[in-house]
Amino acid sequence: MVPRRGNDGCKGLVIFLMRFWIPESPRWLITHGQSRRAAATIAEIEERCPPPGGDAKRAIRTTVRLRTRSHTPLAEVVRTSLQTYPQRAAVGLSLMASQAFFYNAIFFTYALILTEAAPSHVLATVHDFARVVARKIRPRSP
Numbered sequence: 001m002v003p004r005r006g007n008d009g010c011k012g013l014v015i016f017l018m019r020f021w022i023p024e025s026p027r028w029l030i031t032h033g034q035s036r037r038a039a040a041t042i043a044e045i046e047e048r049c050p051p052p053g054g055d056a057k058r059a060i061r062t063t064v065r066l067r068t069r070s071h072t073p074l075a076e077v078v079r080t081s082l083q084t085y086p087q088r089a090a091v092g093l094s095l096m097a098s099q100a101f102f103y104n105a106i107f108f109t110y111a112l113i114l115t116e117a118a119p120s121h122v123l124a125t126v127h128d129f130a131r132v133v134a135r136k137i138r139p140r141s142p
Contacts, residue, residue: 030066
């Protein structure tokens with residue numbers, strides 16, 4: 001049975017429309033030099049749902065320090081990954097390695113599986129299709 005893909009466009013439209021009333025991340029705004037928009041976004045969020053226990057602005061000002069910069073140095077990325085978050089680095093590395101292994105295992109052996117396990121009429125059909133495509137791609141001689 002072939003899965004129906006008819007409502008993918010509807011999902012994309014819903015996500016597109018949600019973008020208009022979900023505010024941009026204040027952290028992203030600050031790091032990209034838009035501190036006024038970040039302050040307005042924080043004020044709007046705190047107005048809609050006030051934090052429990054009173055005013056959170058004093059605690060935020062003393063604990064969070066963000067600065068605008070054009071790029072993050074590679075040395076800082078390595079230091080943060082290996083010293084500050086070594087377990088997260090190990091999980092990320094194992095996920096990347098397993099993804100690369102499975103990707104290569106599936107896509108580079110798929111042709112071997114088709115040529116060895118497929119019936120001869122399937123291979124003939126694939127060969128005919130490739131011949132037709134090659135004729136269409138090949139430039140015609142005058």
